[in-house]
Amino acid sequence: MNQGIPTLYKFSKNVGDIMKFARHFFIYIFILNCAACVTLNETGQSVFMLTSEEQEKELGEKGYQEVLSKEKISKDQKTIAILERVGHRIAKVAGKPDYQWEFTLIESDQLNAWCMPGGKVAVYTGILPYMQTEAGMAVVLGHEVAHATLRHSGQRISREMGIGTALQIFSGGSSGDQNALLGLLGAGARFGTMPFDRKHETQADLIGLKYMAKAGYDPKESVAFWQRFGKATQGSAPPEFLSTHPGASTRIKDLQQNMSQALSLYNQASAQYGTGTSL
Ligand SMILES: [Zn+2]
Numbered sequence: 001m002n003q004g005i006p007t008l009y010k011f012s013k014n015v016g017d018i019m020k021f022a023r024h025f026f027i028y029i030f031i032l033n034c035a036a037c038v039t040l041n042e043t044g045q046s047v048f049m050l051t052s053e054e055q056e057k058e059l060g061e062k063g064y065q066e067v068l069s070k071e072k073i074s075k076d077q078k079t080i081a082i083l084e085r086v087g088h089r090i091a092k093v094a095g096k097p098d099y100q101w102e103f104t105l106i107e108s109d110q111l112n113a114w115c116m117p118g119g120k121v122a123v124y125t126g127i128l129p130y131m132q133t134e135a136g137m138a139v140v141l142g143h144e145v146a147h148a149t150l151r152h153s154g155q156r157i158s159r160e161m162g163i164g165t166a167l168q169i170f171s172g173g174s175s176g177d178q179n180a181l182l183g184l185l186g187a188g189a190r191f192g193t194m195p196f197d198r199k200h201e202t203q204a205d206l207i208g209l210k211y212m213a214k215a216g217y218d219p220k221e222s223v224a225f226w227q228r229f230g231k232a233t234q235g236s237a238p239p240e241f242l243s244t245h246p247g248a249s250t251r252i253k254d255l256q257q258n259m260s261q262a263l264s265l266y267n268q269a270s271a272q273y274g275t276g277t278s279l
Pocket of ligand 1 (some may be wrong): 196204
């Protein structure tokens, strides 16, 4: 009579195992098919993504405040006004009206600029002499804004987190596990300012070129900017902004190949500012 109990136990254990397997299997499929694949508007490509745009924005805001609290903010009102003017023109054509765009000028010799996920942008005064004009500034801002709209930081975090970590977090499903995910993102606040890989750099160049043209700045200035920047930094240790970027000649060639399309976008723009005012 007692034999029924172990059988029942064995049966329920098997059902439990099957349910557990099914749960993990469906989570795995969910991650692969639903949550993980996001189609980017700008390029139409499907990318592996474990972070939501909301989480990336949170991460960006945190990273932005972290950096600004440590840096000296410029008080040069004339250049700040130009930065905000060019920045908002680029942001307007970048197709992300839900981003809280902000542009800050940091007083520093560094040849650097970045855009955190969610639209928080910083330009370092060290790079201004290479920009020369509003159009030169639009080259750099277009490039940095493209990194954010293409969600390059999120893609990078997703790759680093990997499916294993995601499974561990999502299979629990408790609020504690969600906090673990946010903890990982928080730890990744530095990603917003770190160099991207070469593929993402080229993408940011080409989408950035479109943005500057649509914003009304002569896209040919992109080639002029990279020629100046490449020449000035030749022979010395590569600045952070350039360190993992493609070489100047490669990026100029890529930009030139896309110039006729950029010029037609420029001609269709609601206003043409040419090079804009000098910095
Ligand atoms: Zn870049």
